Amino acid sequence: MYDMAVLWDWISFSVRWLHVIAAMAWIGASFYFIALDLMLKPNDALPDGAYGEEWEVHGGGFYHTVKYLVAPARMPEHLTWHKWQSYSTWLSGAALLMIVYWVGGELFLLDPTKADLALWQGILLSGGSLTIGWLAYDQMCKSRLSNHPTVLMLLLFVILVIMSWGYHQIFTGRAALLHLGAFTATIMTANVFFQIMPNQRIVVADLKAGRAPDPKYGKIAKVRSTHNNYLTLPVVFLMLSTHYPLAFATQHAWIIASLIFLTGVSIRHYFNTMHRTGKGPNWTWAVTVVLMIVIAWLSTVPAGDSYDQAAARPLTAQEQKYAQAQGFQDAYDTVIGNCSMCHAREPSWTGIRWAPRGVVLETESDVARHAAQIYLQAGLSHAMPPPSAIQMDEDARRDIVAWVREVRGH
16 A cells, blocks of 8 residues: 555645646736836827836846736737746645645644644634635725825734734644635735636627726726735745744744735835835834844744743644554654654754754654654654764664554554
């Protein structure tokens, strides 16, 4: 029987690969079009209805781009729609979230020290919460607040702070930051699917019918696209944060996530201003540096339970299944002897202050809970422990493999 743990890990890797590629395409297109829009120059020789032009050189050739503020006089024969970058990013991201945080929910999603939830409850909160932000944001954009863009952005920031705090009251630190990123990305993709694309279709339909398109549809799409531009950098940070315990393994992780949105605004404001005027406001970098210093300081406050608290906590049903299996004691001794000097609440290995990726392997509960990861990282493969640190013998690795396969029945 083929090892499903291996197959499932490769599926996760493949979907993650797709997600990264799709995100690169979407972010690249978003940054390019915002920059292009800000660099457009007026020209009296442009066709009627044209707003501005830009000449560019790339790949050995010259490009001449002309933008129509509303629409050209007639429908062009060929029209490229920029939508699939956004859709493929969100769809692959949603699939990855389900693979990692729903299928692996007992390990990566739920934190029993924060909330006593069944897996189905965690999944329901995970999926249901992603729609809340879009509904609230969309209603704000359709209200009179649309005439006050600064107030609108501030209210969106308040929503993000509230969600950051809320996620950290329920989920693990990694899951909380990842879900905040998914929450924001859902708003961004919904902007494309429910607002930007439908409004562009209305303009195209008017052109085909020989009607003069209403300028309001272009303005709506422009506002939503600009919002997406300012949200992009924080989303990228939140997606990367799952690899860095300094970002998520702290009591103040929800504040760190909130401040990252401010750094995203300051950085994008610099580049957007530079594209529009040729010179960016340097004060934004000072603001960004100060914010990152505060974030670094907040990251030094660890999160999670102490060793004594963890040792006293009853094992979950899933943990008991692995802890009571034949071979667990040998595997546990192997992990303690080869892994716990780094993967501890207070690592003893020189130069390591926090357990790598926030994975702690000290108590029986810890080891049983991370059985699948130990199996893949230190049993089937030689990824852990690092060969430059400890030489783990093959008998120890076979003990880990035998223990996990005993539970899985093969």
